[in-house]
Amino acid sequence: MDKAELFKLKNGNLMKAIHRGGADYVPTMVASSCAQVAYTGQKVTDVIGDPAAYIKAMTDVYQVMWCDGNTFAGTLFHDGIENIISPVQNFFGPDGITPEHVQLSYMKEDEYDELAQDPNAFVSEVLLPRKYPRLFEDREYAKETIRKVAENKAYALGALFMGTGQVMQEEYGITTICNFGGVFMNPVDVIFDYFRGFKGSLIDLRRQPEKVKAACASLRKTFNAHTYATPVVEFPYPCHMTHIAPYMKPKQFMEIYWPYEKEWIDYISGGGGKVWIMCEGSWKNVFDAFKEVQKDSCILHLDDDDLAETKKTLGDYQILEGGLKLGSLYIKSEEEVKDEVRKVIDTGAPGEGFLLCTDKAWLSATDMSQNLIKAYNFAHEYSSKH
Amino acid sequence: MTETVKGTNAEYLQSIYQELINDPDWELPMELRFFLFGDVNWDLLYL
Numbered sequence: 001m002d003k004a005e006l007f008k009l010k011n012g013n014l015m016k017a018i019h020r021g022g023a024d025y026v027p028t029m030v031a032s033s034c035a036q037v038a039y040t041g042q043k044v045t046d047v048i049g050d051p052a053a054y055i056k057a058m059t060d061v062y063q064v065m066w067c068d069g070n071t072f073a074g075t076l077f078h079d080g081i082e083n084i085i086s087p088v089q090n091f092f093g094p095d096g097i098t099p100e101h102v103q104l105s106y107m108k109e110d111e112y113d114e115l116a117q118d119p120n121a122f123v124s125e126v127l128l129p130r131k132y133p134r135l136f137e138d139r140e141y142a143k144e145t146i147r148k149v150a151e152n153k154a155y156a157l158g159a160l161f162m163g164t165g166q167v168m169q170e171e172y173g174i175t176t177i178c179n180f181g182g183v184f185m186n187p188v189d190v191i192f193d194y195f196r197g198f199k200g201s202l203i204d205l206r207r208q209p210e211k212v213k214a215a216c217a218s219l220r221k222t223f224n225a226h227t228y229a230t231p232v233v234e235f236p237y238p239c240h241m242t243h244i245a246p247y248m249k250p251k252q253f254m255e256i257y258w259p260y261e262k263e264w265i266d267y268i269s270g271g272g273g274k275v276w277i278m279c280e281g282s283w284k285n286v287f288d289a290f291k292e293v294q295k296d297s298c299i300l301h302l303d304d305d306d307l308a309e310t311k312k313t314l315g316d317y318q319i320l321e322g323g324l325k326l327g328s329l330y331i332k333s334e335e336e337v338k339d340e341v342r343k344v345i346d347t348g349a350p351g352e353g354f355l356l357c358t359d360k361a362w363l364s365a366t367d368m369s370q371n372l373i374k375a376y377n378f379a380h381e382y383s384s385k386h
Numbered sequence: 387m388t389e390t391v392k393g394t395n396a397e398y399l400q401s402i403y404q405e406l407i408n409d410p411d412w413e414l415p416m417e418l419r420f421f422l423f424g425d426v427n428w429d430l431l432y433l
Contacts, residue, residue: 085430085433089432090433124394129395143405146406146422194428
């Protein structure tokens with residue numbers, strides 16, 4: 001089978017699965033940082049300076065591993081960025097493969113009024129000088145630093161990330177379904193990611209929820225406004241990497257988080273599109289909310305939630321992705337792995353609308369195991385016959 | 387001689403972004419200067 005035929009086969013089947021249109025087998029999905037590099041015996045930091053070497057290291061594994069679709073694969077940052085500007089939150093760990101994120105939060109608990117009044121000004125006039133004071137003390141330094149940051153981002157996102165997706169499709173027929181140019185951020189996640197961090201956000205939700213709500217309302221009108229000024233594209237799908245949601249009480253989630261999420265889903269589905277949402281942690285106490293939005297408007301990636309339980313709640317309403325526990329692959333025998341894959345397929349496949357994936361993204365060298373490769377290949381084999 | 391902020395930080399930063407966007411001697415092609423066309427201040431905060 002040539003490459004064009006392979007793409008047609010995989011892409012056609014994947015789209016049928018997503019649209020409940022009679023797929024011939026259950027598609028297997030990629031969700032990763034750069035663990036694929038470990039298959040070649042290299043580190044990311046060995047190859048990241050050479051786009052061709054990096055992309056080859058990121059894609060060689062697909063010569064032996066059947067994958068149909070890609071949610072995300074690769075790095076969004078180049079490890080040299082901390083030499084350009086410091087501090088940064090993202091870098092590769094000592095093993096040269098596992099990405100690390102150390103959250104930096106610069107907003108104080110008593111600054112919500114300032115944030116709500118003008119989020120853009122709060123970022124430029126208060127927080128950026130706190131994080132990078134030298135940018136405002138030395139214009140020549142600022143210009144050269146920002147130039148280098150822009151080059152670093154162009155390289156990481158353009159040459160590396162997009163280049164990897166291109167080779168995945170052209171050489172291995174793997175369709176990227178998520179549009180990282182269309183990332184949505186729920187205003188509550190914006191507070192979490194940009195302003196108060198994990199601990200601060202959760203404390204604030206309990207101690208000053210009205211302030212948090214006011215800030216979110218202001219963010220919706222400013223930072224988030226562009227989402228609703230951008231025309232809907234049917235494919236690839238805009239995506240949302242959720243963060244704070246599983247740590248909120250269900251009542252709080254429904255009151256503060258869900259209205260913004262629903263608004264976004266309704267906007268995209270109203271324009272003929274779908275969304276892909278990484279449901280980090282456990283969402284079982286709030287999954288019923290997804291019955292309020294258009295049927296099959298969401299592809300929900302399951303993390304800690306049980307596939308069988310979620311299928312029962314949501315299987316007829318939304319597309320589910322996940323089912324295979326990455327951690328179990330470290331310790332199981334090949335036969336045990338096959339048993340687990342059979343169970344995942346037998347649970348997820350009936351009624352269609354199911355994409356097989358690991359719960360966790362492939363981050364470390366140990367994630368790219370022989371068992372993972374065997375599991376995906378067996379998933380394709382088993383689901384093709386049943 | 388270093389030059390510091392005149393006006394607001396937002397104006398100061400925007401002037402830098404605009405200079406970079408308009409720089410004809412910069413080897414980075416225009417289509418790859420996308421970092422400078424987005425919410426740059428927010429992206430710097432999120433680095």
